[in-house]
Amino acid sequence: MNRYIQEANQQFISAYNRYPIILDHGEGMYLYDIDGKRYLDFGSGIGVCGLGYHDPNHTRMLQGQIEKLLHTSNLFYNVPAIEAAKQFNQAANMEQVFFTNSGAEAIEGAIKIAKKYHFLKYKNKNGEIIAMKKSFHGRSMGALSITGQEAYQEPFGPMLPHIKFAEFNDLESVKQLITENTCAIFLETVQGEGGIYPATDFFIKGVRQLCDEHKILMISDEIQCGMGRCGQMFAYQIYNIVPDIVVSAKGLGCGIPVGAIGTRGLATGILNAGDHGTTYGSNPLATAAVISVFNLYNQYRILSNVNAMTAYLDKELSELVLQKTVIKEVRGLGLMKGIELFAPATSYIKALQELGIIVIPSGTHVIRLLPPLIVQKEHIDMLVQALRKIL
Ligand SMILES: Cc1ncc(COP(=O)(O)O)c(C=O)c1O
Incomplete structure (x- = not known):
């Protein structure tokens, strides 16, 4: 050893x-x-x-896919990815999905959707994001920029511009940061790395309402708290709200690296061909894992x-x-x-x-x-x- x-x-x-x-x-x-x-x-x-x-069933499903086809690229379709998309969208109350390799990568995609949403609306690049203090969204530069913990950011500056931090569970502090340029509010339904703090019902419903009033995208990071961990498939379902974008990873593949960005309503249809991509995204092995996870969650x-x-x-x-x-x-x-x-x-x-x-x-x-x-x-x-x- x-x-x-x-x-x-x-x-x-x-x-x-x-x-x-x-x-x-x-x-x-x-x-x-x-x-x-x-x-x-x-x-x-x-x-x-x-x-x-x-798990014997998860293993068998993965072995079956390994025997058949490991990779295609997104120049082609593959059936496991289509099946996984249907299952994900249904489970998360979303309309469309983009599969990624990790949580941070899914967060990056969600930031890009927020930025383009603003760009399409106002034809300028001033879109502002509100994120939460004590949050954690990953280690890539965009994800780090919306992570409300200076210790993670300090040696790697400058961060992305136009990002403001509100107090988690303090609706007034979110309200005060909203301007006509606010395009998205990011939050973890339960803050994980920040010390395990669940959102209060008042806060999460209040954020949903603010987003509706101001046509801001509500983006729920369910990378740690989603996929059944909190008692519903996604933790926002416990609060009876649906965000405009959900970001998932970790438990989504139960050991196979895979993440997802789900969109609905205002967030759907923002990205067009050429706007975003990733070689391994929608990989048949990763998406076979997603199908297996949803099926086995149901079966067990x-x-x-x-x-x-x-x-x-x-x-x-x-x-x-x-x-x-x-x-x-x-x-x-x-x-x-x-x-x-x-x-x-x-x-x-x-x-x-x-x-x-x-x-x-x-x-x-x-x-x-x-x-x-x-x-x-x-x-x-x-x-x-x-x-x-x-x-
Ligand atoms: C809430 C949350 N968001 C994003 C991430 C980043 O995910 P990944 O490590 O897959 O990039 C994590 C990882 O711990 C997380 O807990």
Whole structure:
């Protein structure tokens, strides 16, 4: 293990702080390292592996597509992409979709739609975007520019111009930033990297109303909180609103890199041929993964499991808060939970690893729980027992 880690540190650009664990394979809720140590996983590879690891049906679907056709380019059609588009649009209440390779890439496309929407309306390039403080939308330059956390941006300036930041969950602060040039409001329905903060009902409905009144595109980043994680397929459905654009990734492929930009209403028909593209987008393997995920979510009744397990986890965590003074607050929606501590989370996360449990941080003081959506009560019991011990 140590030899591999030394090699990794030499060979990789050191963009990541990795834990000294080398994962080898997975099965259901469990991951195994190269020495055979078993970990119960409450991280899902940062909200990706909703179906857990090595799901036999997901694997079979992917294997079938690998045998048939891996890539076509967007010069041609392929059936998996068309099927995946139908399923995505129906599940997200969208009209049209553009498939990408990652979340950040989908955010870039959504920014371009917002800019062109303004350009078509006013024939100028002054379109302004309102984004939220403490947000996170990815690491590419556009996504970074709408990420409301200076630490991520600082060494990479200048950022894109015409971007303003409002306070998340403060409707008045959004209102104050709106001008005749505002073309889009970006928000995560549940802020993930910023510390697990769900939007309030008042805020999200208020943003929807402001967007309707001013003909601004409401753009929901559901890259982390979507795909069933919060108890509906997309978290905005819990609030009974529909954005003009939804941006998805992570759980969409359950392990295969794929993202999506969904559009409806004012956002549909903005991009024309030649405006945007990506070689791998709509790739048959990636879109076969999307079809498989929607089908298996349905077959396994994933949303009912998420809702049942959320109720159980909420009950267990609310008891833990009362017992452990190091816990400041537990927040979140569905199976996206943040346990904020009065102390830095790192040593607790490492202590859980020693006990064979993987959780991930959000910021410095929050233990983030993003279990695979197939989690059962017995797994929650194991987690809570370990938390009780280490906290
Ligand atoms: C809310 C949100 N938006 C965007 C991204 C960027 O996605 P990706 O890492 O696939 O580029 C992330 C990644 O963590 C995210 O959580």
